[in-house]
Amino acid sequence: MTRVVAVVQARMGSQRFPGKMLAKLGNQTLLAWVLTRVMSANLIDETILATSSSAQDDDLVADAEKFGVRIVRGSESDVLSRFNLALEKTNADQVVRVCADNPFVAGEEIDRLVHEFQSGDFDYACNHQQRLSNNYADGFGAEILSVKLLKELSAIATEPSHREHVTSYIWDNQSKFRVRAVDAPAELAFPDIRLDIDTPEDLFRLDAFVKKFAISTDTSATQIIESFRKYMG
Numbered sequence: 001m002t003r004v005v006a007v008v009q010a011r012m013g014s015q016r017f018p019g020k021m022l023a024k025l026g027n028q029t030l031l032a033w034v035l036t037r038v039m040s041a042n043l044i045d046e047t048i049l050a051t052s053s054s055a056q057d058d059d060l061v062a063d064a065e066k067f068g069v070r071i072v073r074g075s076e077s078d079v080l081s082r083f084n085l086a087l088e089k090t091n092a093d094q095v096v097r098v099c100a101d102n103p104f105v106a107g108e109e110i111d112r113l114v115h116e117f118q119s120g121d122f123d124y125a126c127n128h129q130q131r132l133s134n135n136y137a138d139g140f141g142a143e144i145l146s147v148k149l150l151k152e153l154s155a156i157a158t159e160p161s162h163r164e165h166v167t168s169y170i171w172d173n174q175s176k177f178r179v180r181a182v183d184a185p186a187e188l189a190f191p192d193i194r195l196d197i198d199t200p201e202d203l204f205r206l207d208a209f210v211k212k213f214a215i216s217t218d219t220s221a222t223q224i225i226e227s228f229r230k231y232m233g
Contacts, residue, residue, distance in 0.1 A: 010100035033103035040107030052076035139195030
């Protein structure tokens, strides 16, 4: 059986929004939204939080421990090495990368991604945002690649930007890889919609939205899109 591990990348030292992972969206922290929703995916065998060794992430680790996920701490800037560290001793074949600024990441969309990746001969696949005209709304999916390729990237990617942004080497050298951007289902084909949280303003906007429409960690991606389109009028 193919073993698939999700690695949630998160830290408290965001330049645009320090401490955002423990900020409240509705009645739960952003971290709680992400971990709860990732763990609802049926095709994920284990969920790992990959954060930094910095003392400023101690509170983040304490919050994550409530969810029973494995926690790995590594370099703050060399995120690629942190991912490789996270995958040691997991016996994983494939890794799903989840960016923790997407509170509405959906278990069913992670499952769609894993299924699509395993159904073809790809090096990498994604459905986390609009890529290669796949028309996805931004914020429901993730990225997937083999652990073997991740280790290869760690060996060949030397630019600081490629060490910080885990899959950027693939996109900057796309002709070398078999890349699949999963097509959005019609109900999620709204590429102009962005639901990630990068700034306090993003949080303020989405906090008002989840409270008005009673959005919870159980709400499906389809329901969230329907409600958000009503919210935006």
